[in-house]
Amino acid sequence: MHSSKSSSPSGKLDGAFGIYIHIPFCKQACHYCDFHFSTSLKKKDELVNALAKELVLRKDEFKNQNVDTIYFGGGTPSLLSIEELQFLIDEVYKIYDVSESPEITIEVNPDDLTHQKLNDYSDSPINRLSIGIQSFFEEDLKLMNRAHNSEEAKRCLEEATKHFDNISIDLIYGIPGMSNERWIQNLETALAFNIPHISSYALTVEPKTALASFIKKGIIKNVDDDLAQEQFHIMIEKLEAAGFIHYELSNFGKPEYFSRNNSAYWQGKPYLGIGPSAHSFDGKNRSWNVRNNSKYINSLEKNILPIETETLSATDKYNEYVMTGLRTIWGVSLEKVEQEFGEKYKTYLLEQSQKHIIEQLLYLDDGKLLVTKKGKFLSDGIASDLFMLN
Numbered sequence: 178m179h180s181s182k183s184s185s186p187s188g189k190l191d192g193a194f195g196i197y198i199h200i201p202f203c204k205q206a207c208h209y210c211d212f213h214f215s216t217s218l219k220k221k222d223e224l225v226n227a228l229a230k231e232l233v234l235r236k237d238e239f240k241n242q243n244v245d246t247i248y249f250g251g252g253t254p255s256l257l258s259i260e261e262l263q264f265l266i267d268e269v270y271k272i273y274d275v276s277e278s279p280e281i282t283i284e285v286n287p288d289d290l291t292h293q294k295l296n297d298y299s300d301s302p303i304n305r306l307s308i309g310i311q312s313f314f315e316e317d318l319k320l321m322n323r324a325h326n327s328e329e330a331k332r333c334l335e336e337a338t339k340h341f342d343n344i345s346i347d348l349i350y351g352i353p354g355m356s357n358e359r360w361i362q363n364l365e366t367a368l369a370f371n372i373p374h375i376s377s378y379a380l381t382v383e384p385k386t387a388l389a390s391f392i393k394k395g396i397i398k399n400v401d402d403d404l405a406q407e408q409f410h411i412m413i414e415k416l417e418a419a420g421f422i423h424y425e426l427s428n429f430g431k432p433e434y435f436s437r438n439n440s441a442y443w444q445g446k447p448y449l450g451i452g453p454s455a456h457s458f459d460g461k462n463r464s465w466n467v468r469n470n471s472k473y474i475n476s477l478e479k480n481i482l483p484i485e486t487e488t489l490s491a492t493d494k495y496n497e498y499v500m501t502g503l504r505t506i507w508g509v510s511l512e513k514v515e516q517e518f519g520e521k522y523k524t525y526l527l528e529q530s531q532k533h534i535i536e537q538l539l540y541l542d543d544g545k546l547l548v549t550k551k552g553k554f555l556s557d558g559i560a561s562d563l564f565m566l567n
């Protein structure tokens with residue numbers, strides 16, 4: 178929605194977009210997860226062919242724009258063979274214009290990251306790893322039903338840092354039973370590996386997950402929001418002291434190592450989501466694919482896109498911009514709100530912000546609305562107060 182599509186002298190549009198490829202397979206189900214995946218790999222071959230087919234069928238949606246990032250997410254993309262990954266990357270290059278130095282990320286799980294895999298990845302165009310560490314402690318990994326153990330989490334980072342410098346890891350805080358001391362140890366272990374990017378989320382209890390049912394039955398203690406908030410602030414302090422920039426609510430990067438894929442997304446740039454359950458955004462419309470592997474494959478075998486689309490209204494776009502803007506260091510630009518949505522939206526935004534500015538949860542800096550340190554953990558709630566109702 179916010180990409181500039183001005184023509185370059187060559188007549189080409191200079192906009193860029195990202196391609197997200199969803200790999201919907203996992204070895205086992207983590208107790209807290211509500212992403213789309215299957216633990217049966219029976220349809221892997223058909224799925225990979227369907228992904229390639231979708232790449233072809235959607236080639237005209239982002240005409241004359243360059244692919245600047247390719248992101249293999251999931252699920253667990255490290256369950257694909259290097260040949261399958263390379264095949265999909267080759268297809269992207271064949272069908273689309275790819276920029277000169279795209280960021281190509283793969284999400285991997287520690288238990289898959291063998292020496293051979295790392296060698297294969299570093300010989301391929303993949304240039305960024307996002308590793309699902311989540312915790313270095315056995316009790317946390319067990320509670321979440323992760324497929325790896327504490328030993329594997331450390332071993333894989335030791336190996337991965339020998340092959341890649343652009344590495345991100347995921348860590349989860351607010352896990353029932355996790356003390357602040359244990360969380361600090363997790364952060365210190367991560368820092369010892371000198372990786373340049375950390376994504377970190379509070380454990381959330383999504384409906385219909387195994388975690389939700391264990392909590393309901395009293396088998397696992399519920400998450401403690403106050404403790405999660407403390408751990409969030411501990412993380413900011415520790416990571417900022419170590420030279421990380423807290424550039425998005427859940428993301429910390431050393432300078433030059435922010436995720437290009439996610440930053441583009443948070444700045445409202447367009448992206449093409451391939452695969453079951455993947456979402457896309459072309460600047461005006463949002464679309465999403467069917468969340469079922471068999472339906473996805475069957476539809477693409479018939480050359481039909483298994484997709485639903487909605488056109489975003491100005492209000493939808495404004496609300497989305499406020500939501501994502503407040504989560505990032507780029508904030509919400511008053512000028513942009515006025516230019517893209519009109520004076521009415523800017524006035525409304527300023528009026529609605531007043532209460533939060535007085536409470537020191539928001540502040541204005543150089544025409545941008547940003548959350549204060551105190552407001553950071555609450556940014557989604559604050560954003561909803563600034564939403565325009567349809």
Ligand code: SF4
Nearest residue numbers: 203206207210251252
């Ligand atoms: S590996 Fe990732 S996608 Fe798969 S079940 Fe666990 S959290 Fe969900």
